[in-house]
Amino acid sequence: MKLITFAGPPSSGKTSVIIKLIEAMNVEVKEIGVVKFDCLTSFDNLRYEEVGVRVETGFSGKLCPDHFFVSNIEAAVEWGIKSGFKILVSESAGLCNRCSPYIQGILSVCVIDNLSGVNTPRKIGPMLKMADIVVVTKGDIVSQAEREVFAFNIKQVNTAARIIFVNGITGQGAPLLAKHLQGAREITGLRDMKLRFTTPAAVCSYCTGEMRIGAEYQMGTMKRMEFKSR
Amino acid sequence: MTAEKYLEMAIAAPLHKIIAEHPICRDFFMNLRLTNIDFNLPLMQALDNIAEDDISEFGLDKGMILREFCQFLETFGKVASDDAAIRSLTIIGGHGKSGEAEIEQWTASVGEIISIVGPTGAGKSRLLADIECLADGDTPTGRRIHIDGKEISDERRFDMEGKLVAQLSQNMNFVMDLTVKEFLGMHASSRLTRDAENTIVKCFECANELAGEKFLLDTKVTQLSGGQSRALMIADTAYMSSSPVVLIDEIENAGIDRRQAIQILAQKEKIVFISTHDPLLALSADKRIVIKNGGISRIIETSAEEKGCLGAIEKLDATLYRLRTCLRHGQEISMDTVKGEEQQ
Ligand SMILES: Nc1nc2c(ncn2[C@@H]2O[C@H](COP(=O)(O)OP(=O)(O)O)[C@@H](O)[C@H]2O)c(=O)[nH]1
Ligand SMILES: [Mg+2]
Ligand SMILES: [Zn+2]
Numbered sequence A: 001m002k003l004i005t006f007a008g009p010p011s012s013g014k015t016s017v018i019i020k021l022i023e024a025m026n027v028e029v030k031e032i033g034v035v036k037f038d039c040l041t042s043f044d045n046l047r048y049e050e051v052g053v054r055v056e057t058g059f060s061g062k063l064c065p066d067h068f069f070v071s072n073i074e075a076a077v078e079w080g081i082k083s084g085f086k087i088l089v090s091e092s093a094g095l096c097n098r099c100s101p102y103i104q105g106i107l108s109v110c111v112i113d114n115l116s117g118v119n120t121p122r123k124i125g126p127m128l129k130m131a132d133i134v135v136v137t138k139g140d141i142v143s144q145a146e147r148e149v150f151a152f153n154i155k156q157v158n159t160a161a162r163i164i165f166v167n168g169i170t171g172q173g174a175p176l177l178a179k180h181l182q183g184a185r186e187i188t189g190l191r192d193m194k195l196r197f198t199t200p201a202a203v204c205s206y207c208t209g210e211m212r213i214g215a216e217y218q219m220g221t222m223k224r225m226e227f228k229s230r
Numbered sequence B: 001m002t003a004e005k006y007l008e009m010a011i012a013a014p015l016h017k018i019i020a021e022h023p024i025c026r027d028f029f030m031n032l033r034l035t036n037i038d039f040n041l042p043l044m045q046a047l048d049n050i051a052e053d054d055i056s057e058f059g060l061d062k063g064m065i066l067r068e069f070c071q072f073l074e075t076f077g078k079v080a081s082d083d084a085a086i087r088s089l090t091i092i093g094g095h096g097k098s099g100e101a102e103i104e105q106w107t108a109s110v111g112e113i114i115s116i117v118g119p120t121g122a123g124k125s126r127l128l129a130d131i132e133c134l135a136d137g138d139t140p141t142g143r144r145i146h147i148d149g150k151e152i153s154d155e156r157r158f159d160m161e162g163k164l165v166a167q168l169s170q171n172m173n174f175v176m177d178l179t180v181k182e183f184l185g186m187h188a189s190s191r192l193t194r195d196a197e198n199t200i201v202k203c204f205e206c207a208n209e210l211a212g213e214k215f216l217l218d219t220k221v222t223q224l225s226g227g228q229s230r231a232l233m234i235a236d237t238a239y240m241s242s243s244p245v246v247l248i249d250e251i252e253n254a255g256i257d258r259r260q261a262i263q264i265l266a267q268k269e270k271i272v273f274i275s276t277h278d279p280l281l282a283l284s285a286d287k288r289i290v291i292k293n294g295g296i297s298r299i300i301e302t303s304a305e306e307k308g309c310l311g312a313i314e315k316l317d318a319t320l321y322r323l324r325t326c327l328r329h330g331q332e333i334s335m336d337t338v339k340g341e342e343q344q
């Protein structure tokens, strides 16, 4: 089975692109599975089911979504293999810009959209920087100049990335993406593979349920801002 | 320059020197929040005063920053020179909606304007889409696109990263909240344009000439009228976009000099395809592709007689525009408004 991981800011067009990609790939829908990692709620499962694709959804709830991804992706791969999929796609919503749910040796795609502003690529961080392929959506509604600057700014943070423009509504560009993803490697499991980037250090007292504000309630890994007096 | 040369430069040269030569490098340091380092020193020495913690947040250490800096230099050293110049674009025919064959093949050359005409829903946008994705028999029409008479390998398709084609359609808007000057400046710096100031001014003047109503360099792009926005987009595509092929999906009758607009694009060594119902645009083109039931049924060269009609059509067009403006401003229409050219 091949595993392809998709990440990207909320509403950037991940689900739309994955659905158009599935249509563009030369495989039967029952040979493809999707695992969706989300935070609290998601309606994506309905959209996948509508096109006949099997989907499992996991909610990280009060856990860090990245930690949640790492602790469940191996089981997701086992589920995919058992279900007889040829391709398993994971979709995770990047909730902080520090997220990067990518695994070394596993093809990774970051989806970002032109509407988010031309400088956004420079602020996204590892989720964009560590991706093999960057899919850019919503090019149909911004100017040529903004599309060009947007792509240029992606190159600034990820010089090695391949940029592919896909229209999540019409599917324009999806066949090219499908061709590129054919090169994903076959795997039988993920044991001992490694993430491309550390997940956010999240072991402070607030991670474990503390709600009160004040220095005496703060424990574990903390980082304090410095406010300069003039 | 080779990778080794960049490495040598990154190790030995003071940063301010590198930045003077490649201003875009300033962005590299901004992206990593490294704006307070001593730019009089070479990179590695400048990084000595930075806490490992600050850069580890980006998943980097000092050695990796050096490597990435070299890659950055290499990537953007290239951008400046990779204007994807082409000479021609060939459409290898596929089939229409009911499977009937269309024209066998047909080639457009740089500097040509080609209009695409046909009833709504016949497949004009589909043809534009086939050109945009450099179709390879993998779209519903089965068409193929060749560049300079040659097939395009998948590898080349990926490499081009969409840079071959610039697009303009009625749905496109400016989303950035910048002034015209800042906007053009931003585009120029992403193109690593050497003579940016000059290009910005030329582009601005051209846009103003195309748009009937004038605007200023410090007008916000989001406050431009429909006609002004279109004019700016066209001038920007002509002067700043690297793409040699321009696809236009209907420019509305927004009070800009449409005929001159597409001429400007063609003069900039581009191949311009424009899907339109507008007689003025259709006949301003050198050739027109007629789409029928999904397929290309004919290609007509604009005759001298047709070209001769353009003056009269332009007058009709101006009349309609004048009437539309009157109505929009709440005025009443009389035979004088229909006839009179001088009256407003
Ligand atoms: N105009 C336009 N809208 C798009 C495009 N891609 C996605 N969308 C819309 O953007 C919204 C969010 O898309 P979705 O796939 O749910 O994003 P996700 O949260 O990243 O999975 C939806 O309303 C889509 O229809 C595109 O290329 N162009
Ligand atoms: Mg989604
Ligand atoms: Zn995170």
Ligand SMILES: [Zn+2]
Pocket (backbone or CB within 6 Å): A202, A203, A204, A205, A206, A207, A208
């Ligand atoms: Zn915490």
